[in-house]
Amino acid sequence: MNPWVWSIIAIIAFLLIFYNRSVGKRVGEDIDEIRNSLYELRMSIKSLRADWNLKHAQIQVHVLKMAKKIPDDRDPYFITRDCIACGSCVPECPTNAITESSIFEIDPGLCIACAKCAKVCPVGACVPLTNIDT
Numbered sequence: 451m452n453p454w455v456w457s458i459i460a461i462i463a464f465l466l467i468f469y470n471r472s473v474g475k476r477v478g479e480d481i482d483e484i485r486n487s488l489y490e491l492r493m494s495i496k497s498l499r500a501d502w503n504l505k506h507a508q509i510q511v512h513v514l515k516m517a518k519k520i521p522d523d524r525d526p527y528f529i530t531r532d533c534i535a536c537g538s539c540v541p542e543c544p545t546n547a548i549t550e551s552s553i554f555e556i557d558p559g560l561c562i563a564c565a566k567c568a569k570v571c572p573v574g575a576c577v578p579l580t581n582i583d584t
């Protein structure tokens with residue numbers, strides 16, 4: 451074959467390899483960016499959910515006290531976002547106030563603030579509701 455033809459084929463092959471490499475690199479960077487964005491979104495949802503749970507528990511306690519369902523001086527416990535879902539607190543609770551759905555939660559209507567859950571929690575996630583900064 452004519453040497454010119456070989457030269458042209460070699461140049462085209464080189465350009466194709468170069469193009470594929472730069473496109474591949476860009477795709478890899480885009481995937482990393484999407485992965486980071488998804489992680490941040492997941493963290494934001496988790497944080498929003500924790501805030502919502504806290505507000506919900508505070509309102510529940512307020513309503514329970516207004517309705518005289520629990521004593522005014524009782525400070526039910528709450529499981530914060532620090533929970534690592536180890537499950538150690540569940541069998542300790544004398545009133546079965548702790549349940550696990552997608553997260554561990556305390557029913558403020560059942561909690562008698564005995565602090566037994568807090569004693570076994572490895573990460574200090576069981577705290578009296580009024581001790582939590584909003």
Ligand code: SF4
Nearest residue numbers: 543561562564565567
């Ligand atoms: S403080 Fe006592 S009653 Fe309340 S959730 Fe913890 S273990 Fe149960």
Ligand code: SF4
Nearest residue numbers: 533534536537539571
């Ligand atoms: S003991 Fe603490 S970390 Fe473990 S499930 Fe209960 S609240 Fe979460």
